[in-house]
Amino acid sequence: MISIRSTSFNGARELSDFLNAPDNRGATASFIGTVRPGNDTQEVVSLFLEHHPTLSEKSVEQIAQDAGMKWNLIRYLIIHRIGLVDAGEDIVLVAATALHRRDAFDAVDFMMDHLKSEALFWKKQIMTDREEWIEPTQQDYQYKQRWSNHAGDR
Amino acid sequence: MQISYFGKLREQLKVASEEVALNDDLITAGDLRDWLAASHINGECLLANSVRVIIDDEVSTWEQNIRNAVTVAFIPPVSGG
Numbered sequence: 001m002i003s004i005r006s007t008s009f010n011g012a013r014e015l016s017d018f019l020n021a022p023d024n025r026g027a028t029a030s031f032i033g034t035v036r037p038g039n040d041t042q043e044v045v046s047l048f049l050e051h052h053p054t055l056s057e058k059s060v061e062q063i064a065q066d067a068g069m070k071w072n073l074i075r076y077l078i079i080h081r082i083g084l085v086d087a088g089e090d091i092v093l094v095a096a097t098a099l100h101r102r103d104a105f106d107a108v109d110f111m112m113d114h115l116k117s118e119a120l121f122w123k124k125q126i127m128t129d130r131e132e133w134i135e136p137t138q139q140d141y142q143y144k145q146r147w148s149n150h151a152g153d154r
Numbered sequence: 155m156q157i158s159y160f161g162k163l164r165e166q167l168k169v170a171s172e173e174v175a176l177n178d179d180l181i182t183a184g185d186l187r188d189w190l191a192a193s194h195i196n197g198e199c200l201l202a203n204s205v206r207v208i209i210d211d212e213v214s215t216w217e218q219n220i221r222n223a224v225t226v227a228f229i230p231p232v233s234g235g
Contacts (some may be wrong), residue, residue, distance in 0.1 A: 008161065033235055049234075050164075052160065052229075054211055055213075060234075091235070112235055116235040117231075117233065118234075118235070120232035120235035121232055121233060122161030122230065122233060123234070133165075134231075135164040135204075135231040135233055135235050136231060
């Protein structure tokens with residue numbers, strides 16, 4: 001299931017709800033991304049997530065489909081925020097259940113790497129004294145690239 | 155034709171979307187980009203290598219013919235998660 005939301009969500013609670021549904025899983029992997037409040041030199045007030053009215057959700061669906069082609073997943077959940085997300089709020093949740101741990105681990109890792117540099121969102125960091133658009137780093141692209149020759153475990 | 159700009163392009167051009175009538179010499183998405191870049195203050199931001207084009211809700215190439223397109227969007231690098 002995929003959910004693009006303009007309102008706050010609690011990643012831990014959503015994960016708990018996701019796991020309350022019975023399936024024959026032997027493994028669950030999950031990732032919750034939270035807006036960092038910054039560091040010693042800059043204070044992040046919030047992130048602004050801009051989206052495309054039709055293609056943002058489609059791009060997330062494509063990433064989930066690609067993961068489902070590579071690994072044996074039973075169920076998955078992706079929640080992604082749009083709009084203004086304050087520091088401390090959850091911005092993304094990716095979870096997957098599978099029979100075996102490697103499928104769940106790798107699928108969640110794959111989906112996060114692709115959400116970072118392929119999903120159609122645009123992210124602006126709002127600090128106390130300035131704003132700046134965030135683009136994927138070289139490392140983000142390298143993280144995604146490492147999956148290009150990964151056949152998965154299906 | 156409806157043109158949209160996303161992310162930092164929207165801010166740099168100070169416009170989110172606009173209607174344009176195509177001149178006869180604008181055939182490809184690249185032609186349109188060059189024309190818009192010359193038409194807007196700060197239009198050179200559209201010429202960055204990292205900018206991509208979406209034609210009728212499909213990520214496309216600069217060589218794509220846009221004569222029958224309804225919507226064209228210009229997007230900077232994406233960043234979710």
